[in-house]
Amino acid sequence: MRKILCLLICVVFTGTLFASGSEKGDEFDASTLIMHHIGDSHEWNIISFNKGKENELNITLPLPIILWHKGLHIFMSSKLHKIVKIGDNYVLYEHGHFYITDSNGELFDAEGNIYIKNAEGEIIDAEGAVFTDFDKIINAHPLDFSITQNTASMFMGAILLLLIFGQAARGYIKRGGLSVPQGVQLLVEPLVLFVRDDIVYQQIEDQRKADFFVPYLLTLFCFILINNLIGLVPFFPGASNVSGNISFTFTLAIISFLAVNIFASRDYWKHIFFAPGIPFLIKIFIVPVEFVGLFTKPFALMLRLFANITAGHIIILSLASIIFVMKSFFASPLTIILALVMFCLELLVAFLQAYIFTLLTALFIGMAVNKAHH
């Protein structure tokens, strides 16, 4: 109890240290900060000091930008503060988008107005006013395959997975199946047994078919779990919101969709399109609903994971920014306790969402692959 109190006091005082930095009259913009943390970026932000002031210091790790515009172009993101020459054209990076421009770096909109970047780095129009409505610009976009922060974090998660599970497997190969597990095997084995016995074998009845799907479902569970956990860590290699990125969950949902429908049995398709045993009048309603249900199930999977993880990150970041918005440390003990509680909830949500995604995928695969019980 005493240790917790000491820790709390230390954190409170460090909180005031940072809060006092922004007393000089600028507003602390919580929503942009949060949106920035949740979104993706083309360089890996490690830490930034004195944001929004003259001596702003951003420590970032540059990541490779890979663009496809009449040819593959790769360069590092540190070059992005000005326009970059790729092949015959130039590309300008502004506000998260890449635009193909000419050597002056001009952006066009539908009326023919030209906007260029001035010396301070703001986009101004012909009169010199600052331009912010980027939806109107009709410059071409290159195809963007760059390694963003989320991608790099995902690579890191995949490498971690390979290390952990490779080490465990090596232990099993060296000592054989009948030995007592040691070291990282003790971490890996309950996880593997849990996914295999309580998720896959419960849902898919035929054990040989289940053994075919176990590696996929295990990889899915561990991949989602490790990306959730990495996103929860508040500092450098960890703060990226990978599982809360819609592209990530979209891909996983597509792969689940393919896994369910490619290996489905004939009974499954029969039940969807020619619902047997149902009166014809109701069949007219049931068949479209079942067909749409084919697509809503992975869609729900995608949205569920995305929304849960993103909401968790937003909550934690909001609670942490209350201290900065209020600019006083009397609010900090309460917010720190709240943030701790939310953190624990987010930890639960990390495991739970990975479990639910895998469980529902196993359920759908089971529905597709099991023999019909009539």
Add this chain to the structure above:
Amino acid sequence: MGLLTPDPGLVFWTTLTFVILLLILRKVAWKPILRAIKVRQEYIQFSLRDAETAQETLAQISVKQKEIIEEGRRQRDEIIREARDLKNEIIREAKETAQVEATRIIQQTHEQMVREKKEAILAIKQQISMLSLDIASKILREELATNERQKYIINRHLQEVSLN
């Protein structure tokens, strides 16, 4: 909507990462781990089954053991009974033999006694006859001490014999 539109670059990299991870993990990690777990599970199942068989055998053996003990007890009782009968039999036989022997001994003694009595009587008779001979000779001597007495006795005996 910015948060909700999938970005093709990220979709591409995610698919690539996931598929490569799946293939590599399947070969490097899941195969050995799942195989080892299956081996252990089967070993446990076999061990359990062997333990069950062993328990059944043990139960059978203990039943057999009980039977053997029962048998032994029964045999023991029978042996004791036989022994008791034998003892009685032996005692009876011994008694009979003793009785026969006793009768024989008695008879022998009796015969011996009779014999000895006869012998004794014989001896006494002999003694008596000797004694009587002695006495008779003495008396005769005294009687026939003189010639006259001898002539008188012979004349009397001759008269008696001629009278028959």
Add this chain to the structure above:
Amino acid sequence: MTALGLGIIIFGVGLGIGLIGKGAMESMSRQPEASSKIQTAMIIAAALIEGAALFAIVVCAFIL
């Protein structure tokens, strides 16, 4: 308008998860031996309902 929609969503979710919790507590009190199974099922049902709610929140807040 968004705020109103979000408020209604939260109302529905609170009610739904509360009912799940109520059913779970009652059955756990009736049969304490099954309480771990009931707890697992409760968590799964709560996560599914929350999924539907977040679905609606995402449509409400980000799309509209």
